[in-house]
Amino acid sequence: MIDQGLERRSAAVTEMPDELRHDVRLLGKLLGQVLAEQGGEDLLADVERLRKAVIAARRGEISADVITEMVAGWEIERAVAVARAFTCYFHLANLAEEHYRIRTLRERDAEGRVQRESLAQAVHELGHERVTELLEGLELHPVLTAHPTEARRRAVVTAIQRISGQLTEYNAPGRGASERAESKRRMLEEIDTLWRTAQLRSTKLDPLDEVRTAMAAFDETLFRMVPQVYRSLDAALDERTGTRPPLARPFIRYGSWIGGDRDGNPNVTSKVTRETIQIQSEHVLTALETACTRIARTLTESAQFAPCSPALKTALATAVDAHPDVVSELATRSPREPHRQWLLFAGARIAATRRRDADLAYRSPAELLADLRLAQESLAASAPRQAYGELQHLIWQVETFGFHLAELEVRQHSQVHAAALEELRAGGELSERTEEVLATIRVIGWIQERFGVTACSRYVVSFTRSAEDIAAVYELARHALGDRAPVLDVVPLFESGQDLANSPLVLSGMLDIPEVQRRLADTGRRMEIMLGYSDSAKELGPAAATLRLYEAQEELTTWAAEHDVQLRMFHGRGGALGRGGGPANRAVLAQAPGSVAGRFKVTEQGEVIFARYGHIAIARRHLEQVANAVLLASSPTVGARTATAAERFRGLAEQVATASEQAYRALTEAPGFPEWFGLVSPLEEIGTLRLGSRPARRGLGAPRSLDDLRAIPWVFAWAQTRVNLPGWYGLGTGLAAVDSLDELRAAYAEWPLFNVMLDNAEMSLAKTDRSIAKRYLALGGREDFAQQVMEEYDRTRELVLRVTGHTRLLENRKVLSRAVQLRDPYVDALSHLQLRALRALRTETLSDQERDRLSTLLLLSVNGVAAGLQNTG
DSSP states (O other), X not given: OHHHHHHHHHHHHHHSOHHHHHHHHHHHHHHHHHHHHHHOHHHHHHHHHHHHHHHHHHXXXXXXXXXXXXXXXXXXXXXXXXXXXXXXXXXXXXXXXXXXXXXXXXXXXXXTSOOTTSHHHHHHHHOHHHHHHHHTTOEEEEEEEOOSOOOSOHHHHHHHHHHHHHHXXXXXXXXXXXXXXXXXXXXXXXXXXXXXXXXXXSSOOOHHHHHHHHHHHIIIIIHHHHHHHHHHHHHHHOTTTTSSOOSOOOOBOOEEOTTTBOTTOTTOOHHHHHHHHHHHHHHHHHHHHHHHHHHHHHOOOOTTTSOOOHHHHHHHHHHHHHOHHHHHHHHHHSTTOHHHHHHHHHHHHHHHHHHTOTTTSOSSHHHHHHHHHHHHHHHXXXXXXXXXXXXXXXXXXXXXXXXXXXXXXXXXXXXXXXHHXXXXXXOSXXXXXXXXXXXXXXXHHHHHHHHOGXXXXXXXXXXXXXXXXXXXXXXXXXXXXXXXXXXXEEEEEEOSHHHHHHHHHHHHHHTTSHHHHHHHHXXXXXXXXXXXXXXXXXXXXXXXXXXHHHHHHHHHHHHHHHTTOEEEEEEEOOSSGGGTOSOHHHHHHTSOTTSOTTEEXXXXXXXHHHHHHSSHHXXXXXXXXXXXXXXXXXXXXXXXXXXXXXXXXHHHHHHHHHHHHHHHHHHXXXXXXXHHHHHHSOHHHHTTSOOSSSOSBSSSSSOSSGGGBOHHHHHHHHHHTTOOGGGTTTHHHHHHTOSOHHHHHHHHHHOHHHHHHHHHHHHHHHXXXXXXXXHHHGGGSOXXXXXXXXXXXXXXXXXXXXXXXXXXXXXTOHHHHHHXXXXXXXXXXXXXXXXXXXXXXXXXXXXXXXXHHHHHHHHHHHHHHHHHHTOOO
């Protein structure tokens, strides 16, 4: 096994592309220079000593006990400095890999071939006619959430972005020696800043901090990227894109729970929700104003060569009458340039909308779109490229983001509603929590009055057990605003295994609710439900949850057809594999036939937001891959193929689900397991990392059962231990319950769901380190639990490899395999530092000062391991 591990690592180093190797070495060398300058040559020497030791341990040349002794011999301050150094290294290594990925995407694009998993590939496979049909109902709805799985501070993220900019400049073709030297100097300066920047937050985030963090993704990426995706589809449908009316219609709609999700988070109030939509509006209106003004300044076509239409001429005259000072000034600055005047006037009106200047402001996005289309129609007659180029991008941006940027969704627990109604029905003085429920509904009404119904109408009810939980929200709305109650689409969230099984009955009950009946009539019988991946996986285990969710989707799809309802399923998938994460496009293709039907809504959360939307090229690729999968999954051919496979392997799936769930529950529901988990992992300490505004658990004190613990810290803590248990535990027992290896292999080859389930488990197993994991598990003093976990790991690893036919984990995923194998030794270094701190905190009598210093070391190592593994919760 040692020889195979060494061979795999050597192969990974050999496989590393030259460009990536160059960037990693350059950034690593600059970091080393900073360490020597700021911490002294002895710090750099200690970092190197630990680095070489963990590599030697992986090769079997030294015992891991030698590393334990080395780390234990350092003063806490030195251990903290070494942990910071390895954390900085991971940030830089991740940056180098991101740059390599971007280069690869651009090189593939330059080849001129149809790219795999692109919109062009979907058009090529399905045909223009079929894609055009699907476009009528196509909808991709990512929903940003504030779940605290981004371990990096915003200051750290921005420092990395500045380093990224300098690395881009350094590697740009045609750069002179002096220019490269300057870029290198700037990189060194920014790496120095990264080293000096505190990795840990000193204060806890509040919900509006989370809102502003998400706005950075919009400002830097989303706003500019979305029209590029539409343009890509338009070009695939007809290469004359930009010279004719667009064939692609906007199909992306962003949503957000940030500032609206109050389930278990008392920090999200009605005031926060109100401020959130105002912040969103400020950002999108600023972006629209900037884009409109920029485009206007390029429309220098003279009326002689691009005469304006009679309709535009009339509109300009009307504008002069209504706002003579504004329009006259524009006419003076842009004489005989009517299209420029009109777009500058539109920009001035957007600015007035942002300032809330009622006299000049647009009352709705529809008014702005009418003005933009007026200019477009005028230009189309004489300057079609100007009509359908950048101006079309602006139109797409308005259609996608409106004046609210993203639909703000509210979520609350069903028990909160039940308690509020009990108070209201009883009469008397209302509690603060009930008043807050009513205030939230009033804020939804205010948002709809100002920004329209589409800005905020969805109200998600977590832990929906019956139709009464849905009816409760409508009754509360009547209490809050009477006849002026806002338009609400109340969305049931089904999370537990029992709730998933009961979901069709709940939906049937919802059809009897008058408000639901009215919404169905108004929306063409559209209804939305949400499926919770995180809590179902925490309750049932990863394999059983995956298969039960698929079964529920099949039943819900049948129910929708029987009741003539267009059902959209909202997938509450986490970022990490233990919370339903994984490649989004493959997840779409693995859905039950008929459950997609051209519509896909999914949560995007935590570190996933920055991983997917941190750079335009990567964001565009991500959305194209998901849109490609939605189109293909909506194809009758693909659906029929998936349905045939699901039917063939239904019995096999039931065997796997039942056995895996039994194995998972046998561990997680055993007496003493929650306490043991708290001892072997940094669970308690993760709660002090100040990752987000949401409390880490429901209630106070140590968790008495998994029900007390949220899914995020559950997954995050297991990742830190290098066990990654939520991503694979129980699967081995489930696979072993099936007698025929050939049938398992056939299911892996023919059934997308089974294929994705095993591939995701394989990825999670690859990020598990057996030797490090054993050291964590030993801290709990329960050899029975530790043995149970490791036996299931060995069983799962062996059977996953046998079913997939791989000789090693991730054998068929070279890029991911290389990333995991090259990072593993450096993650080992941080794990040894974390183990030192965790062991002392769990077993030694410490002074308050010693405990604080060890906690700092522990939290720094947690931050670094998260960066190294590139996922948290």
